[in-house]
Amino acid sequence: xxxxxxxxxxxxxxxxxxxxxxxxxxxxxxxxxxxxxxxxxxxxxxxxxxxxxxxxxxxxxxxxxxxxxxxxxxxxxxxxxxxxxxxxx
Numbered sequence: 001x002x003x004x005x006x007x008x009x010x011x012x013x014x015x016x017x018x019x020x021x022x023x024x025x026x027x028x029x030x031x032x033x034x035x036x037x038x039x040x041x042x043x044x045x046x047x048x049x050x051x052x053x054x055x056x057x058x059x060x061x062x063x064x065x066x067x068x069x070x071x072x073x074x075x076x077x078x079x080x081x082x083x084x085x086x087x088x089x
Contacts, residue, residue: 024061027057027060027061027064028057031056031057031060032053032054032056032057033053034056035049035052035053035055035056035057036049036050036052036053036056037049038052039052039053
């Protein structure tokens with residue numbers, strides 16, 4: 001009986017701590033709610049507020065990730081708009 005050779009497969013194990021789960025959940029819950037309420041009151045438009053409640057926590061997480069860069073490296077600073085920097089007024 002001819003058996004196929006057994007392949008060795010690497011297995012990746014990802015460990016997520018409870019503290020990281022809580023942090024992520026709170027950023028999503030609080031950040032999304034705050035973004036929704038602020039946009040809803042400012043713009044009086046439901047669909048924009050819903051989109052903002054989705055994009056807000058993602059922006060917060062990205063900002064936190066950029067602030068945790070390697071020591072000695074500065075996080076990029078976004079000053080002004082792309083329109084001003086490119087000279088397209």
